[in-house]
Amino acid sequence: MNCPTIRYRFDPAVIVATLLTGMLVGTVASAGPRNVILIIGDGMDDHQITIARNYLVGAAGKLVLDELPLRSVAQVLTVTDTVPSEVIYVADSANTATSLSTGIVTSRGRLGTTAGSDRDVTNIVELAQAAGLKTGIVATSSVTDATPAAFVAHISRRYCESPAAMVDVAYRGITLADCTPDLASNGGKGSISEQIAASQVDVVLGGGAKHFAPNVAGGDHSVLEAAKKNGFHVITKGSELRSVPADKKLLGVFSESHLPVRLQGEDGRVAEKPKSSFMNQVHRYLGSVTLPEPMRCEANPATAGVPSLEMMTEAALSHLANEPDKGFFLVVESASIDKQSHVRNACGSIGELEQLDEALASALDFAEQYPETLILVTADHGHAAQLVPNESLFSEFGVPVYTPGHLARLVTRDGAVLAINYATNSFKLEEHTGVNVPLYSNAAGQGRVKGMVTQPELFDIMVKYLGLSRALALPTPSQ
């Protein structure tokens, strides 16, 4: 594997001095400035975690995630855009990331803006910057995708990712969004990539080069050029993470769109519909049904040269920690647990959960050196994948019993078959679910993170831990 050497500022002499200073003032805990690392697994509900654990380390094994000392659950809240007092029960990544980044409850598709009234709400990155802290955003998606974007941008619709996609944004001929009110010419902040380019975020790493290629609105240079003019050191190759100037903001975009995922099914297979025999088509209790052939996950060759989430996380931590007197806020997202579940690729989701687990291990290593680091791991919303029996509970009845949806069957390291069901709709893409999501924290969360919190409360916990003033924040809308 092509692993860059990360040069941490973990000087043993500094550590000893820091510890001694801590002891002199009575506690090691107050030794340094405080940091928050928020790790988001997109769509990473308990099914996804159990599926990944079973595949990667076996049913009785433990992920790094499983060893975290504090486990809680986060309540996902969403409202409609037309009547912002009206509840809806299933979220998307835009409104949930906005809850985490700003502490408000908003409607699906919105980033850093209020439901209905479309007001901008200050996010934790802006609060941290105002307090002199450093900030970072790392994602395996395009950095303009909903989750990372909610930590930097304020815009009415998540699909307005570049200046070329602001008016009548269409996907294969179907109009998905319109951000006319967000155009700079209308007093708005412009597209998501333009807002990133114009930002003061210290580190932004992920995919999405294509959203930085168009010219800025009303200008004759690309968004990437605009980022450079704004002081960003821009890199596009994983190998460039090895040596980045410590005194410049860093923008790394390592693929045109989302980063390729680590794992795929054999021969690119995803979940498939069980196949009915002729008599089974006459009646569902007759004849037989053939389930998809079990398979193993295999490496996706498209990842060659693309940095892992762990490598990006280590580079971001190294960059953020290079001014030891300043604390920081860093958000790290494994984005494609969700995206691969939408397309029924169980192997894809498993590999991206593994990436999250590795990034978490790096964050925990960092927190060993800098104990004033609160690490939170959570998901934004639940997802379609369900771990179902490989052999039905009702096999004794002697009739074919099979899912009406799509099934993937994976041979695990236990040597057993893990069956994963996708059956939330008849469309090409599966739905999110509205289940409460897992929330974990390291020891720094003790006494701060209770058994259940809402996503906006998670924002409050981070802001309070970093000692940030919320004076900058706009009043939150009624929830």
Added chain:
Amino acid sequence: MNCPTIRYRFDPAVIVATLLTGMLVGTVASAGPRNVILIIGDGMDDHQITIARNYLVGAAGKLVLDELPLRSVAQVLTVTDTVPSEVIYVADSANTATSLSTGIVTSRGRLGTTAGSDRDVTNIVELAQAAGLKTGIVATSSVTDATPAAFVAHISRRYCESPAAMVDVAYRGITLADCTPDLASNGGKGSISEQIAASQVDVVLGGGAKHFAPNVAGGDHSVLEAAKKNGFHVITKGSELRSVPADKKLLGVFSESHLPVRLQGEDGRVAEKPKSSFMNQVHRYLGSVTLPEPMRCEANPATAGVPSLEMMTEAALSHLANEPDKGFFLVVESASIDKQSHVRNACGSIGELEQLDEALASALDFAEQYPETLILVTADHGHAAQLVPNESLFSEFGVPVYTPGHLARLVTRDGAVLAINYATNSFKLEEHTGVNVPLYSNAAGQGRVKGMVTQPELFDIMVKYLGLSRALALPTPSQ
């Protein structure tokens, strides 16, 4: 509502004296003997909890469950019966309740016995009795059903519930089990109801009268008569819970089979398949699909005169606490969260989760008086129900998007529509899932229950808390 007056032994003078004694020895915590209350929601995964919360108290509301100070997750482990070293990923209530009651990992359908080798393993109720503690079992199912039975019986197959169902046990003509080796004439312990009747459990409350009606094996009297001969005071009406002799073992069976559930859909409706228009039958992206009409849940009239889980729990606690110098172990199960999810009745599951929440409130009240009480709340396995979007995430695409399974749509107290999907198979009954399950505890769990535990480890935690000797226990099989 027909609420019996429960006469707790909560004498204020005793409480004050206990507190004073506690202070004299330096801590209130060591004031009395220790108790464990294990509350099991059958099939109660995070989807079930989120669905029930949304319906009962609204999206931003809190159940009693949600306010518990410690939230963890339990890892569900199962092996095959043919090769007990072989893992399977989805459990049933028999093997999981056996993990909780005995600390071993076994195969589906087994109660208190090892996979393959069929050895009996001592359970926590037997360990508690051997140590002089009192014991109780409360369930909304038949008391002979898998979960309660695992805390008293040792038998190879869960379906052998009475002496009339030991050989070639069939359901509607389909053979489900055979317990010939468990017959007393073959040196076994007999059916589940016979094992309950012969037991020394202090309180057994639930349904299942029909399993106590047949004559005991080789005898001329019913299993219920055998229970009476063995010292049980037998009751069959909820009103009889008001006055039970404090000095006798108590067996209450309040219905022929499982207790009727609290809530049902309007006009008995459960989840339904969306209805396709003619053109939609030509192709799934043409025409239109009509989703099931939204409805509210309504009271099930069949519950009249049947005690609630809360009433049974209070009666059991009162009975168990009537010898204040003895600690106790009590297991309380809300059984039909699972059973109603099998039959796609979202209202049924919601009402039974509400019953669990009320029983938990009673347990917490009890622990206020007796702080040496560890309360654990968990599930045995996950279930089919999924909270899905009422309006698809892909509605912009303008084609019908709907579940391939069954959908229930409920109007909640938020005034919004909650959509619940059941799509794990094509059969009359939905499957369990293999997701890790929630685990909660009260303050007594602090430092004892970590962020993730296996179900056998949960047994260890309870045994250790009660200071029980495991000397009685058979060696556990290799896992």
